[in-house]
Amino acid sequence: MSTVRLTDFIKAYDVRGLVPEQLDASVCRALGSSFAQVVALPEGASGIVVGYDMRPSSPELSRAFAAGAAAAGVDVTVIGLCSTDGLYFASGHLGLPGAMFTASHNPAEYNGIKLCRAGARPVGLDSGLAEVRDLAQWQLDRGHLHGGTAAATPGTVTETDLTTAYGDFLHGLVDLRGGRPLKVVIDAGNGMAGLTAPAVLQREGLPLEVVPLYFELDGTFPNHEANPLEPENLRDLQAAVPAHGADLGLAFDGDADRCFVVDERGEPVTPSAITALIASREVAREVAAGRSPEDVAIVYNVICSRAVAETVAELGATGVRTRVGHSYIKAVMAEHEAVFGGEHSAHYYFRDFFFADTGMLAALHVLAALGGQDRSLSELVAGYDPYVASGEINSTVADVAAATERVLAWGREQGARVDTLDGLILTGPGEPMWWLSLRPSNTEPLLRLNVEAVDTETMTRVRDTVLGMVRA
Template sequence: MTAVRLADVVKAYDVRGLVPAQLDTRVAGALGSAFAQVIAIPEGEDGVVVGHDMRESGPELAAAFAAGVASHGVPVTMIGLSSTDQLYFASGSLGRAGAMFTASHNPAQYNGIKLCRRGARPVGQDSGLAEVRDLAQWLLDRGALHGPLTSAAPAQIDATDVLADYAAYLRGLVDLSGGRPLRVVVDAGNGMAGHTVPAVLGEGLPVEVLPLYFELDGTFPNHEANPLEPENLRDLQAAVVEQGADLGLAFDGDADRCFVVDEQGRPVSPSAITALVATREVGKSVAAGTPADQVAVVHNLICSRAVPETIEELGARGVRTRVGHSFIKAQMAEHEAVFGGEHSAHYYFRDFWYADTGMLAALHVLAALGEQEEPLSALVAGFERYAASGEINSVVVDAGSATERVRAWALEQGAVADGLDGLTLTREETPMWWLSLRPSNTEPLLRLNVEAADQATMEQVRDHVLTLVRQED
């Protein structure tokens, strides 16, 4: 019997838990066995590809998961050290389901798993992950491995290295060869970008990489590998200014998100990067003969208003979605969108199996900058049109009551309500502002984003809404 409750570690989109208290080789093996029985065998997958990041527990957990999968006659290919988007590349190019062992930006004592079907199609709570969790729990509770489906002949587990192919594929999507020389500081945060950046931005490109924290170290000795937190960008910002670089790039632990700093050391909004890359991807499609109004771009509802405005100005179709990669990927596939962006710095591409890859977004930024003489700050200025609060989390006892207080006040101000994901309130009259208030799925939190036509209005709305949210019932 086991004391592990998989309901505590299997989240909406992935697995995340403390090692070894919540995630050890026995748990990993049970999840591998369940993944084979719920996803790989019923859906006729040709096999499963497994990778892991630089965390010390990664190789052992990945091997246990692979053994669980192979015990059911499903072949496994181990790709070893990889970024999450490198695993997605392997899933897409090899036509296999995938499992990536990573806890992304979480502290060193954590590990986790991101699962996908062949072609990097996501596996979440509503698309098989809950069934994987429940079967794995059944196996653990009974000290079993195989469960309902067994194979008399375990499949082979082999190994391959896809890093060079991954790098070549990305370089084939964005041509940097004709651009002006650029100097870029890259902060890998001791995460997997230290493994992938040298391969992608290596020889033959007019790009000089100035590395920060490229040593793979799952204890994160320099700072957390979470660029969403401003303090984790400070070293990069200072290095860009001190070394006179053209820009800076910061990746999270598993290198699927990319944040950008301009030549003055100022963070560039991920919404501005979304608008920039959208402009390039729509332009590429139009140049290839697709009418602009048949080109779709997906963005989530907390992206800056500048994103849908840019898409409209391009003549393309904007598709607004809920926050979360499963929603983005579903809408990407449904609309055959060329690109999708989230304000969290996840960027999705049709040419990358609708999966997210921070590295491909970085290549687009480098290419756009290399094609002009002006600095990055000038390049993105047209996409940074509004004042934004960033996401602010508040601990609340009654999220429903807090939300209703904000709704009532905003409607009095002439705002219009939208319930796509939590509550969005938009006031079009001058001074324009909009806000999003969303409850967390796992914590007693409300997440607030405010954007306005000017800084003073944004601050006034932000402060008043926070007072309403944090008011005691």
């Protein structure tokens, strides 16, 4: 009987575990087999597609997964090294369920798997991942696969490279030709953008000069963690942009599905401002194609700046708020046929990219917007970033419910409007404007606080008051 407990490291949206203590070849073979049986075969898919990132363990683990799926009777197309959005492209382009081996921005000792159905539709615990997990656990506990019998006709395993096709597809959505020349510093963080950025942004004929930082694929992350959400991981890029006289900087996380932007001064541009900027472009494109603005939906999560909702309203489009998390935002986008969705964590979703998230397509939008006019990036985005935000502040608490109740009681005393779409959201009753989000972690005894206000004084007052109650 296996001593591995898959419930320890299969989370709400993906698999993320330590190698080899939790995730090894035998576990991946069982997961490949169960993914074939739970997702691919019942859907009638002709096969699955598998990709992997630059982590040292990724080739072996992905091979084991492919072998398990093939033994269950499913043909496997291995696209090799790719970004997570490259795998989503392959799933949509080929019409196949997919598996991406990556632990995103996690440290080197981790690896994981992101699964999707054909057309890059997400697989989470409530949409098939729990069944995949449970069947794999059953197989591991009994020391065999496929309920004791392999498929009468095993599937094949073939290899192909879709990197060029991925780049072609993105450039078909955003055309950079004709814009003014731009110099851009790109920090790949030794992650998969070291492969995808040259393939997409260093093509002949583009008005771009790329200054590369840490393009060498290295899953041990020798320079800094590939998590640009942490300020210390942006410092090299922030220094390099003004040092090179660049127009902007781009930073990608380990699997290159998130993109962070730095302006010409080396100052970070908030993901909310990027969301508002891209929303404006996508709404304008739909209107130019003959659609009424009110028929164009833009999705954003509850932690995005108030400026996003205000921008969408000014455009006359329909804004749709959703909970934090890619499975929620993808489902809401599909439900509303939304053209675009953005999250505070720099995940950007596009209808024309199979409703999936892609940092590289977001980068192309920013480059096109900047290159299509004469202002600097800081001037271009200023109107999309009028408020002061605390950033996400995590607090370890002994009693999450009690701490939340204290904040709720205080909010009611202030006359704040209460919203519970995702955790607790309080909006101040009048001027000066402020709002806050207090959300529990799904996996740890943490509360995550975000505060936004019209000015620094108000933001600081609300932030410090609430943190005092949370940490009491």
